């Protein structure tokens with residue numbers, strides 16, 4: 001770990017940016033050399049093995065000031081981590097951070113840092129080295145006198161955890177903290193972002209997280225959620241398929257609302273969000289273009305891929321290849337979760353048609369971590 005001359009821990013943390021960038025650069029080079037460019041799952045796995053650990057060296061010490069509930073996306077290192085993920089998916093930098101992490105099945109660095117700090121604390125307690133014990137006990141005594149000690153930072157970071165009081169008492173008394181319980185608790189706190197929106201109707205909300213959670217995101221069974229403090233993150237099936245890069249990229253953009261359907265483009269263009277391809281006078285969002293739009297070309301695409309619709313949409317027919325009524329979120333989710341490789345191709349054809357030309361330049365900008 002590198003100390004700043006004023007003991008500024010944020011400055012110390014930023015030294016980890018260099019090995020993170022180096023790890024990302026090596027992964028991109030490895031992808032090119034081994035023809036893994038079209039296998040995003042491999043990139044995401046390699047990032048867990050190299051980029052994340054590179055951003056953790058010394059974090060037990062320097063991350064203490066960045067562990068509060070609202071600080072997840074504040075550190076520079078987290079921005080680098082997200083840039084790598086967004087570059088792998090091929091989505092623009094403004095794509096929702098929480099949705100990108102969930103799509104890639106990555107936890108934020110905050111999660112690893114906080115766990116490492118607690119493991120570090122437990123390691124110091126159980127060590128037989130007086131050199132380790134003394135600074136810990138001195139730091140704990142400083143809690144009552146100053147708000148800038150390591151222990152003071154950790155105590156503030158406990159806020160929002162279900163076992164906050166238990167952990168606070170344990171730390172103040174110099175007692176061990178159960179690592180597995182703490183990990184589950186920390187995961188539960190981070191899943192709050194999804195619990196808070198779970199009951200919102202995506203058709204009545206502009207929140208990208210709501211549409212992503214309701215229509216696209218993998219949802220694990222409740223037993224696993226309770227046991228581990230939250231649903232395990234599992235990347236969607238299309239990231240495991242051997243798809244051409246532009247297919248994978250368009251599917252990612254569609255799922256993360258990193259596209260220019262009018263539901264999104266109307267926000268920054270201050271324009272109309274209604275569909276400009278048909279006369280439905282409804283918002284042109286992902287569900288509209290997949291199921292409801294009556295544009296002739298879109299209808300011809302649904303006829304071409306009718307085998308994808310029949311199992312889920314009883315009112316669907318070759319003669320009238322659109323759904324005239326609103327669909328429950330569960331039906332949309334089931335349709336988008338079906339294990340059929342052609343699902344990616346209808347999304348590609350639809351996005352190519354709706355987004356033709358106008359936004360390619362914008363989203364083609366290099367945004368991966370290794371590319372700077």
Ligand SMILES: [Zn+2]
Pocket residue numbers: 275276277278279280284288292293294295
């Ligand atoms: Zn339409």
